[in-house]
Amino acid sequence: xxxxxxxxxxxxxxxxxxxxxxxxxxxxxxxxxxxxxxxxxxxxxxxxxxxxxxxxxxxxxxxxxxxxxxxxxxxxxxxxxxxxxxxxxxxxxxxxxxxxxxxxxxxxxxxxxxxxxxxxxxxxxxxxxxxxxxxxxxxxxxxxxxxxxxxxxxxxxxxxxxxxxxxxxxxxxxxxxxxxxxxxxxxxxxxxxxxxxxxxxxxxxxxxxxxxxxxxxxxxxxxxxxxxxxxxxxxxxxxxxxxxxxxxxxxxxxxxxxxxxxxxxxxxxxxxxxxxxxxxxxxxxxxxxxxxxxxxxxxxxxxxxxxxxxxxxxxxxxxxxxxxxxxxxxxxxxxxxxxxxxxxxxxxxxxxxxxxxxxxxxxxxxxxxxxxxxxxxxxxxxxxxxxxxxxxxxxxxxxxxxxxxxxxxxxxxxxxxxxxxxxxxxxxxxxxxxxxxxxxxxxxxxxxxxxxxxxxxxxxxxxxxxxxxxxxxxxxxxxxxxxxxxxxxxxxxxxxxxxxxxxxxxxxxxxxxxxxxxxxxxxxxxxxxxxxxxxxxxxxxxxxxxxxxxxxxxxxxxxxxxxxxxxxxxxxxxxxxxxxxxxxxxxxxxxxxxxxxxxxxxxxxxxxxxxxxxxxxxxxxxxxxxxxxxxxxxxxxxxxxxxxxxxxxxxxxxxxxxxxxxxxxxxxxxxxxxxxxxxxxxxxxxxxxxxxxxxxxxxxxxxxxxxxxxxxxxxxxxxxxxxxxxxxxx
Amino acid sequence: xxxxxxxxxxxxxxxxxxxxxxxxxxxxxxxxxxxxxxxxxxxxxxxxxxxxxxxxxxxxxxxxxxxxxxxxxx
Numbered sequence: 001x002x003x004x005x006x007x008x009x010x011x012x013x014x015x016x017x018x019x020x021x022x023x024x025x026x027x028x029x030x031x032x033x034x035x036x037x038x039x040x041x042x043x044x045x046x047x048x049x050x051x052x053x054x055x056x057x058x059x060x061x062x063x064x065x066x067x068x069x070x071x072x073x074x075x076x077x078x079x080x081x082x083x084x085x086x087x088x089x090x091x092x093x094x095x096x097x098x099x100x101x102x103x104x105x106x107x108x109x110x111x112x113x114x115x116x117x118x119x120x121x122x123x124x125x126x127x128x129x130x131x132x133x134x135x136x137x138x139x140x141x142x143x144x145x146x147x148x149x150x151x152x153x154x155x156x157x158x159x160x161x162x163x164x165x166x167x168x169x170x171x172x173x174x175x176x177x178x179x180x181x182x183x184x185x186x187x188x189x190x191x192x193x194x195x196x197x198x199x200x201x202x203x204x205x206x207x208x209x210x211x212x213x214x215x216x217x218x219x220x221x222x223x224x225x226x227x228x229x230x231x232x233x234x235x236x237x238x239x240x241x242x243x244x245x246x247x248x249x250x251x252x253x254x255x256x257x258x259x260x261x262x263x264x265x266x267x268x269x270x271x272x273x274x275x276x277x278x279x280x281x282x283x284x285x286x287x288x289x290x291x292x293x294x295x296x297x298x299x300x301x302x303x304x305x306x307x308x309x310x311x312x313x314x315x316x317x318x319x320x321x322x323x324x325x326x327x328x329x330x331x332x333x334x335x336x337x338x339x340x341x342x343x344x345x346x347x348x349x350x351x352x353x354x355x356x357x358x359x360x361x362x363x364x365x366x367x368x369x370x371x372x373x374x375x376x377x378x379x380x381x382x383x384x385x386x387x388x389x390x391x392x393x394x395x396x397x398x399x400x401x402x403x404x405x406x407x408x409x410x411x412x413x414x415x416x417x418x419x420x421x422x423x424x425x426x427x428x429x430x431x432x433x434x435x436x437x438x439x440x441x442x443x444x445x446x447x448x449x450x451x452x453x454x455x456x457x458x459x460x461x462x463x464x465x466x467x468x469x470x471x472x473x474x475x476x477x478x479x480x481x482x483x484x485x486x487x488x489x490x491x492x493x494x495x496x497x498x499x500x501x502x503x504x505x506x507x508x509x510x511x512x513x514x515x516x517x518x519x520x521x522x523x524x525x526x527x528x529x530x531x532x533x534x535x536x537x538x539x540x541x542x543x544x545x546x547x548x549x550x551x552x553x554x555x556x557x558x559x560x561x562x563x564x565x566x567x568x569x570x571x572x573x574x575x576x577x578x579x580x581x582x583x584x585x586x587x588x589x590x591x592x593x594x595x596x597x598x599x600x601x602x603x604x605x606x607x608x609x610x611x612x613x614x615x616x617x618x619x620x621x622x623x624x625x626x627x628x629x630x631x632x633x634x635x636x637x638x639x640x641x642x643x644x645x646x647x648x649x650x651x652x653x654x655x656x657x658x659x660x661x662x663x664x665x666x667x668x669x670x671x672x673x674x675x676x677x678x679x680x681x682x683x684x685x686x687x688x689x690x691x692x693x694x695x696x697x698x699x700x701x702x703x704x705x706x707x708x709x710x711x712x713x714x715x716x717x718x719x720x721x722x723x724x725x726x727x728x729x730x
Numbered sequence: 731x732x733x734x735x736x737x738x739x740x741x742x743x744x745x746x747x748x749x750x751x752x753x754x755x756x757x758x759x760x761x762x763x764x765x766x767x768x769x770x771x772x773x774x775x776x777x778x779x780x781x782x783x784x785x786x787x788x789x790x791x792x793x794x795x796x797x798x799x800x801x802x803x804x
């Protein structure tokens with residue numbers, strides 16, 4: 001089978017990813033450009049005896065040397081010579097979109113123009129003469145609808161055609177006689193002196209007139225470009241005098257002029273601007289006063305859906321885990337292996353697997369918000385607020401919202417911020433957004449202490465995360481990140497109906513990171529914790545004498561002022577830095593059921609006698625216990641009959657009555673809340689720190705992030721606990 | 731001559747001068763805001779960023795940035 005390599009290029013938000021997904025389906029993977037933090041997606045598909053390899057270039061407006069994405073794109077075109085480049089353009093926004101097309105023509109790319117979203121353009125009243133446009137540009141132009149395969153066949157045929165007989169449009173663009181003349185003049189010198197530079201000579205000449213830093217640097221390195229460079233400088237000065245402006249501004253003007261000419265001949269624009277549905281929605285959604293309440297409402301609905309729809313699926317997995325644990329215990333009897341499987345694996349990983357449904361649901365909903373174009377509106381609406389309070393602009397808000405799903409994609413999304421200061425600052429506060437990995441911890445503690453105030457407690461934590469992020473950002477903005485923030489410009493794409501497939505793929509891309517984390521970090525850590533809890537040999541499992549117990553005992557005094565100075569809580573926080581879900585895993589392992597079940601009543605007895613909780617406190621756990629007990633017995637009715645009455649049934653942690661009461665013994669409601677606050681704010685998980693390291697290319701930032709968040713978490717928890725105690729809470 | 735930030739909703743304006751540093755000027759021109767380009771104001775609520783229409787695409791532009799773009803009525 002013959003191979004063809006194609007690349008997809010285009011402005012952001014023109015449906016590039018949609019086309020990529022529809023062409024390659026799930027046969028795709030994400031990678032990084034060598035040595036760069038810029039991502040690419042690659043996939044393959046078969047068509048008519050050909051194996052077609054597709055690479056999705058970053059969404060760009062231009063091919064200047066000003067951003068990494070643009071440099072990566074043009075290097076790819078120059079160095080890798082893809083057989084065909086499919087340039088996707090939005091039909092209703094042709095004029096601006098063609099600016100990139102023109103630059104790829106200059107670069108000698110073998111292009112096919114895919115005109116996307118024709119229906120929307122028709123509705124607006126645009127009439128595009130495709131044949132005329134194709135003729136003027138000298139490249140095939142195909143109408144497609146990326147969302148529904150319209151024009152797909154024709155597009156693929158065009159791709160095959162031009163891969164066999166490449167179109168040559170490098171001289172097609174006209175810049176006006178004055179500039180054209182000088183390009184030719186310089187091109188001659190380029191050919192004579194530095195023919196080995198691997199790019200079309202006319203492009204090199206053009207870039208020199210634009211004073212492109214990358215190209216100038218490359219030529220300087222070649223060592224033989226003195227004549228070319230000095231000539232280029234002379235011409236730039238000359239053009240400057242003629243146009244009364246920089247040469248590159250004149251060239252930009254010329255490009256847009258060339259495009260305007262094309263458009264004039266091939267596109268009939270609507271006479272009067274029709275008010276589109278997009279505009280009507282925007283009147284409400286971006287409204288001066290309604291904008292922010294609407295945004296809050298949308299976020300509230302998002303979380304409501306996540307929790308309510310996710311819950312039945314969680315119960316299902318819960319029950320499955322319970323049965324699995326019972327089956328293992330029943331099948332293997334007591335012993336080392338059972339302890340490993342039931343305490344270590346099911347207790348550790350199982351407690352976290354339960355959260356897959358809400359986590360994936362949240363990713364899906366965030367993908368819907370993003371793909372529909374709403375997040376760009378949220379950025380607009382929040383800019384006013386962000387600008388005033390923390391000096392970041394609205395664009396920084398998108399990574400923060402994504403952080404509610406998981407901090408890692410949030411941190412990766414900071415790439416859209418041009419200014420390094422803004423980017424680093426955003427990275428430092430994204431981890432305060434309460435990600436879905438914290439959910440298991442909240443749910444467990446809420447089940448043990450705050451059943452009656454479930455919604456309020458959960459909401460207060462999300463809110464606290466945001467408030468702390470705002471305060472910290474304001475502090476940093478006036479200290480280590482002093483200075484002006486980057487100028488703010490971003491496109492406001494029209495609303496699109498997100499496709500199910502697109503959003504599912506989007507969800508999967510992020511969700512799969514989670515699954516991988518469960519299979520690797522959490523599994524590994526669970527085994528490690530189980531082992532450390534079983535060592536040294538002969539020690540009672542998960543007792544204070546085990547290694548885990550010793551670690552906990554050693555560091556526990558640090559957390560005593562925060563109200564959770566028991567070694568179990570301390571060690572959960574300690575392990576939890578690897579991944580926040582591990583806090584639950586740790587409790588699951590420490591209080592894991594099976595033969596050690598007899599340990600459990602101890603701490604709760606201790607608590608009721610020693611720490612003397614208030615009436616309110618003891619009443620609440622009771623109701624929580626009741627609920628948990630009912631649920632547990634309901635689900636576990638059948639297995640329980642098999643198991644010996646003394647033996648605890650194995651159910652997922654937050655449903656396990658014994659487990660819940662063990663947690664109740666560990667905290668008072670106040671210290672439990674302080675614990676939640678600490679878990680929310682303290683050191684970002686390992687995956688997040690690794691992402692920060694990748695994005696900043698230095699260990700300094702993740703180290704700083706870990707250190708300062710610990711301090712912040714400590715202070716806030718301290719205030720919560722000590723302040724709460726003073727106010728008479730327990 | 732006035733700044734873009736002074737424009738009213740639905741007003742069509744022509745860009746005369748962009749008083750930004752090179753890099754941002756370039757970014758603006760890539761997105762369609764350059765000398766002689768026509769801009770229409772879609773939204774201009776004070777405070778907060780503007781929404782402008784350029785050749786059929788919508789851009790969000792920070793208020794501070796709009797204050798450095800000189801325009802005149804068409």
